[in-house]
Amino acid sequence: MGLTNRVIVIAGCTGQVGTAITAALAAQGHEVHGLARFKDPTVRYRMEAAGVTCHTVDLVDPDLTGVPRDVDHLLNFAVTKTGRWDKDLAANADAAGLLMSHCRSARSVLHCSSTAVYAPTGGEPMREDSPLGRDHHQHLMPTYSTAKTAAESVVSFAAREFELPTTIARLCVPYGDDAGWPVFHLLMAQNGQQIPVHVDGSRYNPIHHDDIVAQIPRLLDAASIPATILNWGGDEVVSVKEWTRYMCGIAGAPAPRFEPTELTIPSAVIDTTRSRTILGPCRVGWRDGFRRLTETIVGHG
Numbered sequence: 001m002g003l004t005n006r007v008i009v010i011a012g013c014t015g016q017v018g019t020a021i022t023a024a025l026a027a028q029g030h031e032v033h034g035l036a037r038f039k040d041p042t043v044r045y046r047m048e049a050a051g052v053t054c055h056t057v058d059l060v061d062p063d064l065t066g067v068p069r070d071v072d073h074l075l076n077f078a079v080t081k082t083g084r085w086d087k088d089l090a091a092n093a094d095a096a097g098l099l100m101s102h103c104r105s106a107r108s109v110l111h112c113s114s115t116a117v118y119a120p121t122g123g124e125p126m127r128e129d130s131p132l133g134r135d136h137h138q139h140l141m142p143t144y145s146t147a148k149t150a151a152e153s154v155v156s157f158a159a160r161e162f163e164l165p166t167t168i169a170r171l172c173v174p175y176g177d178d179a180g181w182p183v184f185h186l187l188m189a190q191n192g193q194q195i196p197v198h199v200d201g202s203r204y205n206p207i208h209h210d211d212i213v214a215q216i217p218r219l220l221d222a223a224s225i226p227a228t229i230l231n232w233g234g235d236e237v238v239s240v241k242e243w244t245r246y247m248c249g250i251a252g253a254p255a256p257r258f259e260p261t262e263l264t265i266p267s268a269v270i271d272t273t274r275s276r277t278i279l280g281p282c283r284v285g286w287r288d289g290f291r292r293l294t295e296t297i298v299g300h301g
């Protein structure tokens, strides 16, 4: 069920998640077109060396001249979190529709959303039809949840309007061997800083980049009109406290200190029933994944 010899446009190719996917797709031999602002030229050089055709595009006001229209798949992993409503709605929502309009003859689209679109549940599992709203990230990223929800609506509209099979995947906590939110927790613990945890327990379904990459073909296969909406996370529910203590144990760091607060990201535990049926199980268990991450970070340190 893999992909072969596809032409793929990926927006957000320089991001945490986008980098992992772009590198993997290029290594698999696809014709990959990566979109980003490429403010760091070394990132662009690395991508070009890996065979990616890079297009400098600012999604706040995108000029898509030169980006191919006749592609097999469009993957949107771009996100802006400037805190400016005009910019973040334009780049996250409007631009998602403009990209789909540009690539309207594609076989399928994968749009990456976030579990931040859901109304917080206090740690109860969120299903794809659970209520949306009440901004998850308002204390840290005031535009994020709203812009992600707006993007879903635009993408949903575009799927119907352009008859373009689409999957909207609501990602939980992605992490790789050297990247992701847990890295901050490990570094804070190593520096003796208190780590904010939500009073609801800060529990999530972390998913390793290896599983994210492995599940791309199935996510594209699941694309439909109207758009398929899927939760996207790991099979296991883990708390920030649990993973930080585990990483500190491996790193030989002092026992972490936590600060319970309401002013941080609340729990986002997902119901994986639907996504497991479509995507199959994850391969990287959280302990293996966090061990790999910790060993990489400690090795770099």
Ligand SMILES: NC(=O)c1ccc[n+]([C@@H]2O[C@H](COP(=O)([O-])OP(=O)(O)OC[C@H]3O[C@@H](n4cnc5c(N)ncnc54)[C@H](OP(=O)(O)O)[C@@H]3O)[C@@H](O)[C@H]2O)c1
Residues within 6 Å of the ligand: 011, 012, 013, 014, 015, 016, 017, 018, 035, 036, 037, 038, 039, 040, 057, 058, 059, 060, 076, 077, 078, 079, 080, 091, 112, 113, 114, 115, 148, 171, 172, 173, 174, 181
């Ligand atoms: N990371 C998480 O913990 C997490 C959790 C849940 C869901 N998600 C979702 O996963 C997806 C990927 O997130 P991520 O963490 O990988 O994001 P990220 O690391 O912040 O990367 C964002 C990407 O978007 C591009 N971008 C930002 N502003 C842009 C602009 N104005 N024009 C063009 N490109 C722009 C960036 O490239 P340049 O800066 O080079 O332009 C970069 O490639 C997003 O949909 C996000 O909402 C992430």
